[in-house]
Amino acid sequence: MPELAEVEFYRKQWNLGLNQSIQSIHINSERRIFREGNPQLAAQRLPSSILKESQCSGKWMLFKFQPTSWLGIHLGMTGTLSTAAADYSPLKHDHLVLYQKKQSLIFSDPRLFGRIRFEQTHDAPLWWLQLAPSLISPEVKLKDISAFLKNHARSPIKAALLMQKRFPGIGNWMADEILWRASIHPRRLAGSLSPLEEKILWKETLTVVRNALKVIGNDWSDPPNSWLFNHRWKDGGLCPATGSALLRETIGGRTTCWSPGRQKI
DNA sequence: TCCTATGTTGTATG
DNA sequence: ACATACAACATAGG
Numbered sequence: 001m002p003e004l005a006e007v008e009f010y011r012k013q014w015n016l017g018l019n020q021s022i023q024s025i026h027i028n029s030e031r032r033i034f035r036e037g038n039p040q041l042a043a044q045r046l047p048s049s050i051l052k053e054s055q056c057s058g059k060w061m062l063f064k065f066q067p068t069s070w071l072g073i074h075l076g077m078t079g080t081l082s083t084a085a086a087d088y089s090p091l092k093h094d095h096l097v098l099y100q101k102k103q104s105l106i107f108s109d110p111r112l113f114g115r116i117r118f119e120q121t122h123d124a125p126l127w128w129l130q131l132a133p134s135l136i137s138p139e140v141k142l143k144d145i146s147a148f149l150k151n152h153a154r155s156p157i158k159a160a161l162l163m164q165k166r167f168p169g170i171g172n173w174m175a176d177e178i179l180w181r182a183s184i185h186p187r188r189l190a191g192s193l194s195p196l197e198e199k200i201l202w203k204e205t206l207t208v209v210r211n212a213l214k215v216i217g218n219d220w221s222d223p224p225n226s227w228l229f230n231h232r233w234k235d236g237g238l239c240p241a242t243g244s245a246l247l248r249e250t251i252g253g254r255t256t257c258w259s260p261g262r263q264k265i
Numbered sequence: 266t267c268c269t270a271t272g273t274t275g276t277a278t279g
Numbered sequence: 280a281c282a283t284a285c286a287a288c289a290t291a292g293g
Contacts, residue, residue, distance in 0.1 A: 003271055074273085077272050077289095078270085078271095110290050112289055112290080151281095152282075152283085154282075154283070155284095159283085171272070253285065254272090255269080255270085
């Protein structure tokens with residue numbers, strides 16, 4: 001499910017456990033979920049450590065534990081974070097449960113596309129520091145976007161928007177939402193956009209990111225019906241702007257929805 | 266049975 | 280080496 005706003009929502013679910021120590025942990029499917037981490041080390045070090053803070057970077061979350069433990073979590077396609085009572089019994093798809101005195105913190109993921117990285121370092125781990133800067137940080141400028149699109153000139157713009165190196169946290173629905181707002185056909189090649197189209201694309205990217213965080217990132221409210229979001233999945237969906245039928249095809253390897261009258265090749 | 270699913274990566278190909 | 284395309288991963292639900 002998760003793109004940057006949903007990831008932000010899930011990250012906050014564990015805030016209930018801030019500044020409390022871990023009593024014990026439960027790990028399941030560790031060969032896959034910890035495929036680039038170290039489950040033994042996590043099982044050894046997390047108990048008795050204290051959850052201090054967390055952050056998001058794109059679709060990654062990082063949880064900091066005192067004294068020197070870090071838990072990086074990616075939710076894949078179907079991962080979730082939640083909390084439950086302190087005596088919670090893990091279900092089939094619960095791959096990590098951190099038991100605290102007052103509650104348990106749960107990572108669950110039926111499809112196992114998610115991943116957990118555990119590190120024992122003083123500072124935040126290197127892989128975290130090397131993630132792409134947030135789209136809404138001042139360091140990312142239109143010229144960076146423009147240069148990136150030129151470097152991927154022969155990719156459909158839809159595929160380019162899904163590349164986490166430049167568009168961290170953007171996923172399938174946000175990419176479609178951005179292109180719909182910018183009135184750009186998802187099959188247009190990234191290198192074919194005019195300077196004006198690039199400018200509009202970048203402006204709408206920022207708008208979609210900010211609005212998604214505001215609406216979904218806080219309490220998972222439904223986006224307003226004026227967004228493409230509420231119309232894109234169902235057969236027979238109509239464009240909220242033009243009222244005409246939406247189209248869906250696979251572009252850039254993902255099901256893509258667009259409004260043919262508004263987004264032209 | 267077959268198709269779909271808000272993601273990423275390894276591999277093949279150009 | 281770089282860019283692009285696509286199968287593979289694993290499970291559930293329509």
